[in-house]
Amino acid sequence: MYVEKLTPIRARQPYPIILIHGGSATASYWTDTPDGREGWAQYFVAQGFVVYLVDQPARGRSAWQEGLDGKLHVVGAEAIEQLFTQPEAFDLWPQARLHTQFPDGGLGHSRIGDPIFDQFYASIVPYLSNNAETQRLSRDAVAALLDRIGPAVLLTHSDSGPIGWLVADARPDLVRGIVAVEPKRQRLEDLVPAMIDALEGWSVAVKRRREERAEQKRQWEEQDRKRKDIERQVRVEGYRIKFLQRQVERKREIDGLAGLIELWGQAENPDPRFAELLDFAGIYQKWLEAKLAPEAIAKRIAELKLMDDDVYIWDDKRLD
The missing domain is CATH 1.10.287 (Helix Hairpins)
Structure with missing residues (x-):
């Protein structure tokens, strides 16, 4: 997994922040906005945080590997218009008409052809179509990162919301907090593979512990026999x-x-x-x-x- 570290001149916060992007995105989401403003990464560095930016496995600079990673999915520009930049124009859900947040480039809309929209869509990348695979790979990669850097705060967004909770389950002693911004709901069918992995890991740990206890009992009985x-x-x-x-x-x-x-x-x-x-x-x-x-x-x-x-x-x- 690609990781980029941003360090302030003087770190003032006790724990670093790991920024985990959402679906279709990479770590570039956190460095600036489509209309040229500074992103969240710069903001947290200015507040004295050490910041880690990651590209989730099998996308962006964490290269997808043919024959190893699963199938890729690309979100079309029309879907971006409907879901993110101008949902009020499509009215696909009751609150869609209340949307006013995405900036436009002076054309009066945030759709294909608008320079800010086009800049935003240029940052969209293919990602794994299997959410469970994405979450499993990201969980393991972020857990490995925590093993190297120590305790940290996780900041997740949208599609990466469940990843934060999975990482906390995997490394409860190293996750100091989770900030989930507009987190994706975790569907049961997406949780099943992770649950199976967790149960398998638990089963192995229990078996190992039972074997250790059996060996300890055997050694104690042998020592007791010798003593008698x-x-x-x-x-x-x-x-x-x-x-x-x-x-x-x-x-x-x-x-x-x-x-x-x-x-x-x-x-x-x-x-x-x-x-x-x-x-x-x-x-x-x-x-x-x-x-x-x-x-x-x-x-x-x-x-x-x-x-x-x-x-x-x-x-x-x-x-x-």
Whole structure:
């Protein structure tokens, strides 16, 4: 898209203005009038605005490309007379007779043959016949311009009215305001392609976001799994250490019982009441020795590794 920048000697306004012309026109609409007066572009520059003038894609200096862009349409001079320069002479709608605004070149009318009309019509250029295509291309081009220059105010006219709103939808953070002069009404059938594009873009963004969340969830679950594995390893190691400590204590008990039993066995005329205690000590000694058997210890350690998460490291009862 062709873009022309006008910069005042001293910029006094916080945001630049992008002037977007209407149908059949180019950026030259904003630089002067058919009767030779200065245009809106000069006015805004005088007020301290940086001004950007654009030729919409596929027209004027934003050249139409055969095989890429759609069909072109040209507005005839008679249609210009009826719609813009002298509608009061045709009375095609109730308010047409009230029109008085377009200047004439001294012939008393603003129609073909009048020098001002002829100058005006000389600026008419072919443009895309498909409004939806025009709006889509212009939306993307102006959005790309905003990406380069930053926040700005859009000033649209007539046929470009819908373009301003589409650009605001595409770059809500970069459009600081929209001034729509005599904006064209947006027909639903013209909106459908843009709506489809917007929905497709939204769908892609939603899908991407869902994929990102799924990946984040997967990574979190993997980290959580690793954390639980480490905690379990620490817990099992605690079980093992505590269990082995208990075996050391049991070995001491066995050694003590063995000495006590030997001592009791050497006693002369022992009290009969000690006979039952001596039998119990022998049974307890055998039970402890069974607990200390290598195969029993190995089996118990294997069982400890399978304990569920509700088992605490220092649960003595579960470690017996």
